[in-house]
Amino acid sequence: MSHDAAHSSHAKLIRMANQIGTFFESKTNRAEGVAGVAEHINKFWEPRMRRHLFEVLDAGGEGLKPIVLEAAPSIKRPAPADKVA
């Protein structure tokens, strides 16, 4: 993947993660909201997307909402990409 493509796909993921974060921010109970973000991402984001998300998180998580950063420890880190079926 070219640098530009990586950048734009990261930007898209950050936007999507923040959209999820925004919804769960409305929960009165912050812990419930944080758990909601992690559960949502674990349930619906395929490993490739989560891998890209961890690339962002491992580089400091710039651009991600605090609620997403708080949820990060509960997001399942996917296995490294395999090449052979």
Next chain:
Amino acid sequence: MGLVHEIDYGTPASKSEKMVTLTVDGFEVTVPEGTSIMRASMEAGIAIPKLCATDMVDAFGSCRLCLVEIEGRAGTPSSCTTPVAPGMVVHTQTGRLKDIRRGVMELYISDHPLDCLTCAANGDCELQDMAGAVGLRDVRYGYDGDNHVFAKKRDALEGSVANVRWMPKDESNPYFTYDPSKCIVCSRCVRACEEVQGTFALTIEGRGFDSRVSAGMHQPFLESECVSCGACVQACPTGTLTEKTVIEIGQPERSVVTTCAYCGVGCSFKAEMRGDELVRMVPYKDGKANRGHSCVKGRFAWGYATHKERILNPMIREKITDPWREVTWEEAFQHVANEFRRIQYQYGREAIGGITSSRCTNEETYLVQKLIRQGFRNNNVDTCARVCHSPTGYGLGQAFGTSAGTQDFDSVEHSDVIMVIGANPAAAHPVFASRMRKRLRKGAKLIVIDPRRTEMVKAPHVEAEYHLALRPGTNVAIVTSLAHVIVTEGLFNEAFIRERCDWSEFEDYAEFVSDPRHSPEEVEKLTGVPAETIRGAARLYATGGNGAIYYGLGVTEHSQGSTTVMGIANLAMLTGNIGRPGVGVNPLRGQNNVQGSCDMGSFPHEFPGYRHVSTDAVRETFEKLWGVELSAEPGLRIPNMLDAAVEGTFKGIYIQGEDILQSDPDTKHVSAGLAAMECVVVHDLFLNETARYAHVFLPGSTFLEKDGTFTNAERRINRVRKVMAPKNGYADWEVTQKLAQAMGLNWNYTHPSDVMDEIAATTPSFAKVSYDYLEKMGSVQWPCNEAAPEGTPIVHVNGFVRGKGKFIRTEYVATDEKTGPRFPLLLTTGRILSQYNVGAQTRRTENVVWHDEDLLEIHPHDAEQRGIRDGDFVRLTSRAGETTLRAQITDRVAPGVVYTTFHHPDTQANVITTDFSDWATNCPEYKVTAVQVAPSNGPSDWQREYQELSRQTRRIASLEAAE
């Protein structure tokens, strides 16, 4: 086999529970109070002669043929208009009645042509039958007098002159003809148009002998308000209104009951055949979704099945710039299997996936997801519901615990207040719209929440109490504000909430919605809807009796689609409008089997029956049956597949019956994704738009050519029955099976019923469903299992599926798609009655006479500012792309809002739409795009390039060239 004859009881059934016993011709018969004598007699097996009565419309009593004698009563009342009474003694055949009937028929026939042998209705004509039934042997009046039958008449002075009473045939409608010379003015067509369809396009003009059926203001049918639903044609007892196919082919000899393959209403039809030629589709009265009604699409627009552009042979090409090469099925299957295995070997197991079709059957969809899970060994399966109702699945799942609509369609007959949000059933779900309007004409109140003044807002004898014409993208604000009014004015149903919902969650929600930022006065600033209108609508919904919400893609296709769905669920729970007839939350599903395709495990995170792939017990069920280890990780959704393709990690796809290039947003991104793949397999009827990027084309079969089931928007599993052999050789389920076999899977289904048996064995909500059971029941609504052996018309009756109903906070977040100086208008999109989705089927029928291009609706104010006149070509630009189309100036849209349909590939409305999507499901935000509109001279560069690409990529090498 023969024709399926449906009994015409003459008048509609009475819904009374009180029973009445009477005697007809010496036979005792017991019927509900309010039943007509005509219907009671028919139930006793005695058919009273009739012409103007039919059980689809109310009794009228004009033909004077159905007269009876009643002991103790004077005269000869008409049996259609006389209700039964206890102890009544009726005689249907006496000397007096026989004389009167023969006299009446003699008069009818004296003004009717005697060309029975060459009449298209020969063999299917009630007038002919009645002449026989009453023993008419002579017409003493002759045919020289005043008549409507002959174009010329004899004049004593001038000889043969034009007969001013005669009217020529009206052949303007592409599907049926109106021959006034055969009309007996029974008015069945007029009443069907009013009572069944609700369009009021027909009338009787003139009086007495001058009376004639007239479309609109004495116009040709095509120019009138007629929507070509076919109700009049069906109601006509003579050859006056006749399907053109019957005129061309002749009467059918057998009929097969099947299910329409257009929208999510799922109408039952009799496919009437002569040999293997389809003569006509006639709506089936026992169809529980449509109750004998139809629309222009299902009734008439099936010509695509034999359209010349249909592809019947498999084709392959190395590069998409090569011409297509026809190959044998074996070669095609082997090629796909080799390519998919190569790609997985080279790029990894996750590098391929597939898309199931909401146009195909449950069984076919099940097999495609099985091929992907068992054969590809990943969960990379998705379906077009991604781009329509995925937020419904998520939102209702969260709130109620199950993701489908809560009611059956019959429920609307019990509604007092109907709220339609972001849906235009009159165009997209016409048969249900007719049923809804019938209820509205009887007094139910209507609230419409839609940026446009749709056909629902105002129709003959139906007008919305409140039309909330909101700015596109502000649904959550409106819905939350409705809740604000209900909570702050104390209009909520506390008893219901305490019993059925989590009270502390309600308290949290009540606190949230009560905040002044959700008040109608504040929300008016965001939505443009006057505060008083919001208040009025909220009060009406909360206090008007049974309140039902019906919603469509105007709710789901937004960045906050899922949030709006939850907001709608909140409204229903707040007011206790859940769990009985007349209420509920009802998503109107777009495609014939989009409900089914979701049920069948088409989503990358779910097995059939909405069970997450990470659930061990569910995986074990399928692992045991399929003999492979299954992935516990969610797979790629359609937009993820395209992203991954652009990244270079996704290389092959099997797409059954779905045209993602035309239907998915941000066309340029879709085409970039497809272009980056190494093996795109398209399985379809036509070389659709997606097929330009395909390497393999597998020809598909139509719904007429296979057995299976469709599940409609009310969760009803309807049978689809094969009426002719697949013209391409294989039904779609057979194609998927052969592909699976080529990939080494041991599949041996001999009939789609085998597939349904596997679904029932693995999916608890389908446990009792089998073809035998459907044969017996007609249709069932899931869940259908031991707990609900006859299916479930209404869910959440004694409590929510998830236990307690869950109130969820719905904070409005403005979409990132904002207007500004460059793009000052908001574009929203939708459908039109005569066309269906991307138009692949309807564009290949005569329906194009109603709509042959997409138009841009623009408010006169916005048009004038830009110097745009009605019919001008305009350029429509967004940050994603641009296209051109013609403008239609109308105040149906508000200033600042423009609207178009997406039925025509030449327009490619999705070049304009962006990659923004619902936060929870990635359902694209089709309904809001910031755009600019400017006058234009013609097609955009993109359209020109696209047309050239179209030509290039659709070449099929002639056989000589291939050799």
